[in-house]
Amino acid sequence: MSLLEIRDISKRFGSIEALAGVSFAVQAGEVVAVVGDNGAGKSTLMKVITGVYQPDAGEIRFRGEPITGLEPGAIRRRGIEMIYQDLALAPQQDVPSNIFLGREPVRRILGLFPVVDRRTIDREAHAMLQRLGARLPDIYAEVGTLSGGQQQSVAIARALTFDPKLVIMDEPTAALAVREVEHVLDLIRELRRQNIAVILISHRLTDVFAVSDRIVTLRQGRVISEERTAETDMQRIVAHIVGAA
Amino acid sequence: MAVTAVARRPLSTRLGFRLESLGVLLLLGVVMAWLSPYFLSVSNFLNILLATATIGVLGIGASFVIGAAGLDLSLGSVLGLAGVVGASLVVKLELPWFVGLLGCLGAGAAAGFVNGLLVTRARLPAFIVTLGMLGIARGLALVIADGKTIYGLDPTLVYIGQGRPFGIPFPVIVFVGVALFTHYLLAYTRFGRHTLAIGDNETAARAMGIHVERHKLALYTLSGLTAGIAGLLFMARVNAGDPTAGLTYELTAITAAIIGGTNLFGGRASILGTFIGALIMGVLQNGLNLLAVQSFYQQMAIGAVLIFAVWLDQTARRRREA
Numbered sequence: 199m200s201l202l203e204i205r206d207i208s209k210r211f212g213s214i215e216a217l218a219g220v221s222f223a224v225q226a227g228e229v230v231a232v233v234g235d236n237g238a239g240k241s242t243l244m245k246v247i248t249g250v251y252q253p254d255a256g257e258i259r260f261r262g263e264p265i266t267g268l269e270p271g272a273i274r275r276r277g278i279e280m281i282y283q284d285l286a287l288a289p290q291q292d293v294p295s296n297i298f299l300g301r302e303p304v305r306r307i308l309g310l311f312p313v314v315d316r317r318t319i320d321r322e323a324h325a326m327l328q329r330l331g332a333r334l335p336d337i338y339a340e341v342g343t344l345s346g347g348q349q350q351s352v353a354i355a356r357a358l359t360f361d362p363k364l365v366i367m368d369e370p371t372a373a374l375a376v377r378e379v380e381h382v383l384d385l386i387r388e389l390r391r392q393n394i395a396v397i398l399i400s401h402r403l404t405d406v407f408a409v410s411d412r413i414v415t416l417r418q419g420r421v422i423s424e425e426r427t428a429e430t431d432m433q434r435i436v437a438h439i440v441g442a443a
Numbered sequence: 444m445a446v447t448a449v450a451r452r453p454l455s456t457r458l459g460f461r462l463e464s465l466g467v468l469l470l471l472g473v474v475m476a477w478l479s480p481y482f483l484s485v486s487n488f489l490n491i492l493l494a495t496a497t498i499g500v501l502g503i504g505a506s507f508v509i510g511a512a513g514l515d516l517s518l519g520s521v522l523g524l525a526g527v528v529g530a531s532l533v534v535k536l537e538l539p540w541f542v543g544l545l546g547c548l549g550a551g552a553a554a555g556f557v558n559g560l561l562v563t564r565a566r567l568p569a570f571i572v573t574l575g576m577l578g579i580a581r582g583l584a585l586v587i588a589d590g591k592t593i594y595g596l597d598p599t600l601v602y603i604g605q606g607r608p609f610g611i612p613f614p615v616i617v618f619v620g621v622a623l624f625t626h627y628l629l630a631y632t633r634f635g636r637h638t639l640a641i642g643d644n645e646t647a648a649r650a651m652g653i654h655v656e657r658h659k660l661a662l663y664t665l666s667g668l669t670a671g672i673a674g675l676l677f678m679a680r681v682n683a684g685d686p687t688a689g690l691t692y693e694l695t696a697i698t699a700a701i702i703g704g705t706n707l708f709g710g711r712a713s714i715l716g717t718f719i720g721a722l723i724m725g726v727l728q729n730g731l732n733l734l735a736v737q738s739f740y741q742q743m744a745i746g747a748v749l750i751f752a753v754w755l756d757q758t759a760r761r762r763r764e765a
Contacts, residue, residue: 250650271652286647288640290710299640300651302633313631316452324449338453 199262201226201395202247202278202364207256209242209419216242218419219256224364227393229386231406231427234416235439240399241283243416244366247397248280249273261363271300277363281370285353289342293334294323296341297356326355330385347378354385365389366397371405383409403432417441463755464703464719471723475730482733489612495725496618497522497673497680497689499718501696502703503625504555504669506717507662509700510629512642512709513569515666517558517576518673518696522689524584525551525674530593530684533600540597547675548668554580555667559660577693584686593684604679614676621672626714638662642709698745699724702752723748 200223209217217239224230232240245251247258249270258266265273287296298319305315324337332351334344341352350370357365367386371379379402386396386409400406406413407427415423415438423438436442454462475482501518508515529547532538554576561572606613629635640648641655649655670689677688703720705712724745731741 248650269652269654270650271654274652280650282647282650286644286650288643288647288710290643290706291636291640295636295640300637300648300653302636304633311627312633313627314633314636320449320452337450 200224200259201228201261203257203259204243204247205257205259207243207246207253207258209239209246209251209253215419217246217253220416220419220421221256222414222421222424224395224397226363226395227390228412229390229396229398229410231398231400231410231413232416233400233403233406233413233435233439234422237418238416238439239419240416241368242419244280244368244397244399247273247366248278274301274360277361278366279357279360279362279364280366281353281357281368283368283372285349287341287349287352290340292339293327293337293341293344293352294319296352297323297326297359299356301360322359323355326359327351330355330358331381346373347375350374350378350382354382358389362394364395364397366399368399369401370398371400371402379405403435406435407432415439463759464716464723464752467702467752467755468719468723468726471726471730475726475733479730479733482730487729487733489610489615491722491725491729492615492618493612494729495721496612496614497676498692498695498699498724499618499721500621500669500673500676501689501692502699502717502721503621503714504666505693505696506700506703506705506712506714507625507629507638508569508666509697509705509707510642510709510712511638511659511662512645513562513659513662514573515555515558515663516570516573516693517554517580518666518670519689519692519694520577520580520584521551521554521667521670522674522677522692523686524554524580524587525671526678526688527584527588527593527684527686529600529675529678530596531587533597534593534595534684540599543597543600544603544675547678548671551671551674552664552668555664555670556660558667559663562663563656563659581686588684588686590686592686594682596679596682596684600679601682602679604676604682614680617672617676621669622714622718626718629712629714634658634661639710639712642706642712644710695724695745698749702749704756707753720752723752 202224205221207217207220220243234240242251246253249268252267257264260276260278265276288299303315303318304312306312327334330351334348341349370382383405386398389396398410410427413425413427413430413435414421415435481487501522504518505515525547528550529543532546533540533543558572558576561567562569603613629638637653637658640653641658645655678684699721700717701707702723703713703716705717727744727748728741731744
């Protein structure tokens with residue numbers, strides 16, 4: 199049984215067919231790169247997986263159970279996390295609030311009034327950032343005041359705090375300096391070592407070839423090719439992307 | 444790698460509001476005390492709180508909605524509608540006082556609920572929806588009251604507006620109670636954290652599994668409910684259902700929220716801040732009254748304070764971000 203099975207997913211926006219029957223699977227602990235030109239349907243597909251969009255047709259199964267049509271919170275609880283290209287952070291909230299956004303633990307005062315358990319949030323956010331080796335000047339700073347790389351660390355920490363089985367990364371290296379890119383690639387390898395699957399969406403084929411096990415190419419909402427990284431090369435993938443082969 | 448201890452939360456985020464507005468309030472108090480010998484007295488403080496109660500409660504509703512990057516321009520009109528509904532139930536239909544009380548709250552919440560439905564289901568801009576409701580609620584209040592003020596409430600209701608248990612005006616008790624509860628709601632519960640997250644980045648909130656539409660519906664209903672409470676206080680204080688009550692109050696309420704540190708574009712709000720913001724305006728008005736300054740100048744002063752408060756806040760932000 200595959201960890202994630204995508205079967206015949208279609209999605210239209212008005213007259214635009216963003217996804218036209220996409221199928222592929224991801225195994226536990228596997229790094230699958232999804233590549234394709236702008237508008238090929240990569241981001242739409244990911245938003246269908248995470249429940250942000252509902253597909254018009256098709257089915258998605260995760261650990262053998264259908265998850266199609268579930269809302270984003272329910273899909274996160276099942277163990278799928280996504281790191282969005284724009285990071286999806288709340289800029290005026292502090293770092294722990296962002297890491298626990300939507301999943302705040304609650305304790306009761308006098309056994310009656312539920313309050314967000316800030317002490318736990320602060321402690322676990324701190325611990326997760328330490329484990330990632332992220333350097334933040336002040337975890338109580340508004341996230342919007344942090345640098346791009348620091349914000350990326352917050353988004354990554356958020357995705358990893360709840361023991362995900364699958365992490366989707368949308369262009370995680372696009373806005374980073376060289377040294378930070380290496381850091382993200384190491385992180386992906388570390389996830390694979392812990393048997394956590396990764397779907398990596400990237401324009402940077404060097405990154406894709408550096409860390410992925412398989413490469414799925416999308417063009418105009420269709421899967422054009424699906425190859426093992428070890429058995430293909432950059433030229434072939436480029437040809438798939440632009441439609442020359 | 445060295446494992447460092449978790450730093451302590453700064454005081455302002457533990458309390459859920461920033462300390463600048465408190466500084467402005469204290470400064471204003473010192474100036475007023477220096478200018479007028481009548482300012483520093485318990486009875487004058489209670490007067491200020493009493494004069495601030497109605498606007499303060501409205502400002503709380505405004506803070507929740509604006510904190511989520513919404514807007515409620517219908518607060519003042521809904522206040523008027525709520526008072527007329529409550530007074531009609533008690534005076535015209537001769538129902539018991541608590542039906543009138545529930546009528547005020549229910550009318551407010553219902554108007555807010557309609558606002559929320561239109562914003563979330565019909566996907567109309569909050570500005571348009573609540574501007575429309577500003578007209579509809581006011582018109583409906585005039586229709587129900589037949590354009591006339593409804594006099595002669597039950598004494599129990601009048602007590603809510605004019606009573607003084609232990610010497611403290613009843614509306615002040617309501618105001619402080621509502622402020623404490625809503626402060627807890629906004630600063631300490633998941634509901635409050637999600638409110639600000641929606642105002643900060645709605646797409647992110649949705650992607651993180653927050654039910655944005657359901658949440659907004661609750662927020663507009665809550666805002667309407669505060670207008671209902673304010674309507675009850677107003678009605679009880681003047682012992683009548685006045686269909687023109689609360690005219691332009693929404694602007695004062697929004698001003699109180701903004702002076703208290705609410706970000707007009709969402710993502711940041713605090714009820715203690717709004718409480719202080721409302722008090723700043725109350726102190727200003729009271730002080731200028733004591734100094735016998737014409738009310739036209741008072742309006743100018745409040746406008747100037749609003750601009751000054753936002754300028755202060757923006758400067759502080761720019762310094763932090765630099």
